[in-house]
Amino acid sequence: MSYERDVMDKVQKGEVIPDRLDVNLIKYLWEASPISFGTKVNYHDFFKKISVLNSFSDNEIRIFTKFLHRREFVSNEVIFRQSDSGYGFYFIFDGSVDVYANHLNSNSDDIGDHIIKLEKRQYFGEMGLLEDFNRRSATVVSHEHTILLGIFKPDLERMLEMHPVVGAKFLRETALIMANRMGQMTREIMSLKRKIKELEQRI
Numbered sequence: 001m002s003y004e005r006d007v008m009d010k011v012q013k014g015e016v017i018p019d020r021l022d023v024n025l026i027k028y029l030w031e032a033s034p035i036s037f038g039t040k041v042n043y044h045d046f047f048k049k050i051s052v053l054n055s056f057s058d059n060e061i062r063i064f065t066k067f068l069h070r071r072e073f074v075s076n077e078v079i080f081r082q083s084d085s086g087y088g089f090y091f092i093f094d095g096s097v098d099v100y101a102n103h104l105n106s107n108s109d110d111i112g113d114h115i116i117k118l119e120k121r122q123y124f125g126e127m128g129l130l131e132d133f134n135r136r137s138a139t140v141v142s143h144e145h146t147i148l149l150g151i152f153k154p155d156l157e158r159m160l161e162m163h164p165v166v167g168a169k170f171l172r173e174t175a176l177i178m179a180n181r182m183g184q185m186t187r188e189i190m191s192l193k194r195k196i197k198e199l200e201q202r203i
Helices: 003-012 025-032 043-048 058-065 126-130 153-162 164-202
Strands: 069-073 078-080 088-094 096-101 113-119 139-142 146-152
Touching (some): 126 164, 146 153
Antiparallel strands (some): 069 146, 078 139, 096 139
16 A cells, blocks of 8 residues: 555545645745744745746745645655556655656565655656546655655645636646656657667677
8 A cells, every 4th residue: 555545545435635734824924934034844935946836926835735735754655656546746845755667566565676766845746646547657665754745636626626827837837847857758768769779880
């Protein structure tokens, strides 16, 4: 079982998704003020430094945070598994996660090859939020004590209903992330093809 699978099961049973962030207006305004410098937990400062939300105003970021869920993970806790149905998009508020791929046997404890370590202010999982029948292409596991802020499909749908401008801006930025990653992947494939061709010519 993974955290994301647990969330999906709760939603299917009609239960409320747990761990809602729910930063109230007064607290958010305090965090946004210059005299709050040095506050240990500052969601305003965190999101202002996230590239996905560069085009968001302070008030739009405050609205966005209302649809997030905060969850703490111990070291080596599974967030989601390769080939599971995608359901959420995650920001690393604190700590780090490891990404594994090439997991071939679902009945074994092997989680595949280590691909990359993601750290604070990085994000992952956007494909699962946007595609209806997305399957996770990797397994993500907490590297250490880690705090994630996640948004799930029902939250996005609710945001689009209640705050369509904020929801549309978030969808646009998320689509840009996917486009950039697809572009990077295409460049890497082209580079590998060139290297293979060069090796073939030497043989």
